[in-house]
Amino acid sequence: MVDLKQSVQYVKGVGPNNLPLLQKLGIETLGDLITFFPRNYEDRSKPKKIDELVDGEEALIDVICASNMNETRFVRNKVILKMLVRDDTGDCVLTWFNQTYLKNKFKVGERYQFYGKVNIKYGRIEMSKPVYDKEGINKNTGKIIPIYPLTYNLSQNKLRGIIENGLKLVLGKLDETIPEYILKQYNLEDINKATMQIHFPNNFEDYSKARRRFVFEELLTVQLALSSLKSRYDKDMDGIEFNKEAKMSDVINELPFKLTKAQLKVLEEIDNDMENSKPMNRLLQGDVGSGKTIVSIIAAYKAAKSGYQSAIMAPTAILAEQHMEEFNKVLSKFGVKCEILLGGMRVKQRREILEKLKNGEIDVLIGTHALIVEDVEFKNLGLVVTDEQHRFGVRQRANIVAKGTNPDVLVMTATPIPRTLALILYGDLDISIIDELPPNRKKIETYPVMKNMEKRIEEFIRSNVAKGRQAYVVCPLVEESEDFDNFKSVTELAEKYKNDIFPEYRVEYLHGKMKQKEKDQIMQEFKDGEIQILVSTTVIEVGVNVPNANIMVVQNAEHFGLAQLHQLRGRVGRGEYQSYCILIYEGNSKTTRERMKIMKESDNGFVVAEKDLELRGSGEFFGTRQHGLPEFKIANLFEDVSILKEVQELAGKIEKADPRLQKKENSRLYKMVEEKFDERINI
Numbered sequence: 001m002v003d004l005k006q007s008v009q010y011v012k013g014v015g016p017n018n019l020p021l022l023q024k025l026g027i028e029t030l031g032d033l034i035t036f037f038p039r040n041y042e043d044r045s046k047p048k049k050i051d052e053l054v055d056g057e058e059a060l061i062d063v064i065c066a067s068n069m070n071e072t073r074f075v076r077n078k079v080i081l082k083m084l085v086r087d088d089t090g091d092c093v094l095t096w097f098n099q100t101y102l103k104n105k106f107k108v109g110e111r112y113q114f115y116g117k118v119n120i121k122y123g124r125i126e127m128s129k130p131v132y133d134k135e136g137i138n139k140n141t142g143k144i145i146p147i148y149p150l151t152y153n154l155s156q157n158k159l160r161g162i163i164e165n166g167l168k169l170v171l172g173k174l175d176e177t178i179p180e181y182i183l184k185q186y187n188l189e190d191i192n193k194a195t196m197q198i199h200f201p202n203n204f205e206d207y208s209k210a211r212r213r214f215v216f217e218e219l220l221t222v223q224l225a226l227s228s229l230k231s232r233y234d235k236d237m238d239g240i241e242f243n244k245e246a247k248m249s250d251v252i253n254e255l256p257f258k259l260t261k262a263q264l265k266v267l268e269e270i271d272n273d274m275e276n277s278k279p280m281n282r283l284l285q286g287d288v289g290s291g292k293t294i295v296s297i298i299a300a301y302k303a304a305k306s307g308y309q310s311a312i313m314a315p316t317a318i319l320a321e322q323h324m325e326e327f328n329k330v331l332s333k334f335g336v337k338c339e340i341l342l343g344g345m346r347v348k349q350r351r352e353i354l355e356k357l358k359n360g361e362i363d364v365l366i367g368t369h370a371l372i373v374e375d376v377e378f379k380n381l382g383l384v385v386t387d388e389q390h391r392f393g394v395r396q397r398a399n400i401v402a403k404g405t406n407p408d409v410l411v412m413t414a415t416p417i418p419r420t421l422a423l424i425l426y427g428d429l430d431i432s433i434i435d436e437l438p439p440n441r442k443k444i445e446t447y448p449v450m451k452n453m454e455k456r457i458e459e460f461i462r463s464n465v466a467k468g469r470q471a472y473v474v475c476p477l478v479e480e481s482e483d484f485d486n487f488k489s490v491t492e493l494a495e496k497y498k499n500d501i502f503p504e505y506r507v508e509y510l511h512g513k514m515k516q517k518e519k520d521q522i523m524q525e526f527k528d529g530e531i532q533i534l535v536s537t538t539v540i541e542v543g544v545n546v547p548n549a550n551i552m553v554v555q556n557a558e559h560f561g562l563a564q565l566h567q568l569r570g571r572v573g574r575g576e577y578q579s580y581c582i583l584i585y586e587g588n589s590k591t592t593r594e595r596m597k598i599m600k601e602s603d604n605g606f607v608v609a610e611k612d613l614e615l616r617g618s619g620e621f622f623g624t625r626q627h628g629l630p631e632f633k634i635a636n637l638f639e640d641v642s643i644l645k646e647v648q649e650l651a652g653k654i655e656k657a658d659p660r661l662q663k664k665e666n667s668r669l670y671k672m673v674e675e676k677f678d679e680r681i682n683i
């Protein structure tokens with residue numbers, strides 16, 4: 001038995017200098033260390049003949065040393081070392097820079113392996129800065145070498161050594177975490193072998209087996225954790241059959257605009273669900289501005305006319321108020337009574353609302369998390385709508401649903417969720433999509449720019465504000481931080497704007513660490529046009545509607561997920577004015593440039609999200625923690641769909657046979673879910 005919870009500092013090679021570096025990578029314990037999986041591998045196991053080498057590739061050669069080291073000195077003590085090596089197909093020149101300690105390392109006539117980058121010029125074959133082993137030794141060559149994710153000041157070699165030492169402590173002693181019957185049935189590698197092979201695979205086949213095991217385990221854990229929550233509502237139970245005579249068209253015909261085809265189609269699906277006795281469980285996805293709210297208003301109308309109450313949950317008070325306005329605008333003339341319930345309300349006012357709710361004098365109750373509170377009692381809750389779902393967890397959804405008897409549930413989200421992810425999160429939900437924006441929307445112009453354009457952007461903001469418009473400026477940090485000294489912070493930038501750049505305008509800031517009351521106040525003043533420039537973190541990313549704002553500037557745009565950038569962009573372009581999204585980015589990596597290009601060229605949130613997932617992998621996609629799921633250490637939702645399907649099939653069977661994981665054969669599963677679930681899944 002090994003204690004995987006022991007601090008990583010006891011592993012050989014982890015000194016006081018490395019410890020904080022490891023911690024930055026999220027490695028605190030021995031367990032973290034051995035599950036810090038490589039992001040890539042270099043195959044240094046198969047030597048090539050010299051005449052097979054290709055320019056630009058990294059390759060391994062197995063050769064005899066054919067010359068002494070030749071040393072050339074340049075200005076400022078720069079040294080180039082060159083040495084000739086040979087096999088039975090040709091010669092190759094090895095070069096190193098400044099590594100003078102190599103001078104007497106190699107002996108003419110002896111055999112070595114070298115691994116490095118090949119340069120071929122005018123038929124001359126060279127290899128630069130190769131790593132090496134003497135014949136018979138396999139330290140840097142002769143095997144598949146793991147490459148670990150971003151290591152700050154920790155070199156690959158150092159980290160690899162530490163992980164090797166960590167593995168020595170645990171190998172052969174790890175307790176199996178997956179039940180035997182599952183290992184057998186799904187042909188999964190056992191934990192000890194898989195742990196070794198995922199770090200230092202003998203060959204790529206063993207690597208694939210190891211990876212499959214860990215992906216399977218990771219997905220199974222999440223799946224079981226989620227289904228343990230979902231199984232709280234019984235899908236086969238009877239729900240409400242809403243009245244066929246309560247016609248959605250009553251409202252549709254009275255609207256000041258024509259619904260889009262997509263909206264009409266979605267409403268038809270919802271109408272069918274509502275009239276059906278099976279409880280509706282539907283996810284409504286639609287890009288920002290696609291008009292989801294009106295869909296929920298019409299559904300609430302049908303519920304009210306059938307004699308049932310609706311609960312509409314929004315993630316913030318501002319959004320709840322916005323909804324309240326829109327619901328009233330449409331529904332008051334039909335005699336449907338809407339009310340709003342927020343945190344911080346006066347006791348007397350709150351009591352009155354709760355009283356009316358219980359008596360059935362309120363048809364639609366709109367609010368925030370305040371709706372979940374225990375003493376909020378409905379007379380007959382028939383429809384639950386949660387807006388911007390990713391802000392709510394599955395558990396919160398379950399709590400509000402429990403206030404009715406199998407009410408219909410409509411979950412609305414503007415965060416485009418790739419299909420694989422939707423399968424995990426909403427395996428049991430039907431999905432409707434609004435894939436069309438209302439006509440006559442002006443396209444938002446998106447400009448990715450480098451940091452040196454700052455001055456021009458400030459002037460651009462100024463000229464728009466002078467015309468009466470408003471601007472958002474989003475920063476990745478709240479306060480300055482040494483760790484990210486090239487990142488803009490909200491407080492710093494707001495001060496600069498207030499005092500130096502825009503003293504003639506009102507500049508305010510907004511971030512998640514502020515009190516809810518303060519945030520609501522600032523947001524309200526921005527809505528009312530009293531604030532011209534709002535500097536903020538991504539707290540403004542969800543649903544706020546300020547049609548007069550036409551500029552969205554994002555600082556350090558390279559730091560954000562594309563789906564998130566798309567959400568931010570959706571804050572503008574909500575009125576009659578031409579709107580702009582300016583993405584200020586740093587660094588010129590190929591991925592960054594590609595990502596910025598996608599933002600410029602696509603205004604479709606689904607396309608943006610899929611591309612993002614493809615470019616960055618699901619780890620980082622989840623890194624935004626938008627979905628309340630843990631980051632996946634190894635599963636990639638793009639590549640691992642087939643494993644996900646196997647896992648879902650298995651999870652379904654387990655759910656039927658042993659929903660609480662109480663059978664002896666599932667005790668390991670219980671432990672696995674409990675550990676991860678409590679620590680990492682915040683739902």
Ligand code: ADP
Nearest residue numbers: 257258259260287288289290291292293294438
């Ligand atoms: P979201 O899907 O982002 O929640 P909203 O529901 O807030 O979008 O809709 C954005 C705006 O578009 C609202 O002002 C709404 O009244 C308006 N709208 C919705 N549907 C249509 C339509 N079919 N034609 C014109 N305007 C519409």
Ligand code: MG
Nearest residue numbers: 292293387543
């Ligand atoms: Mg909305």
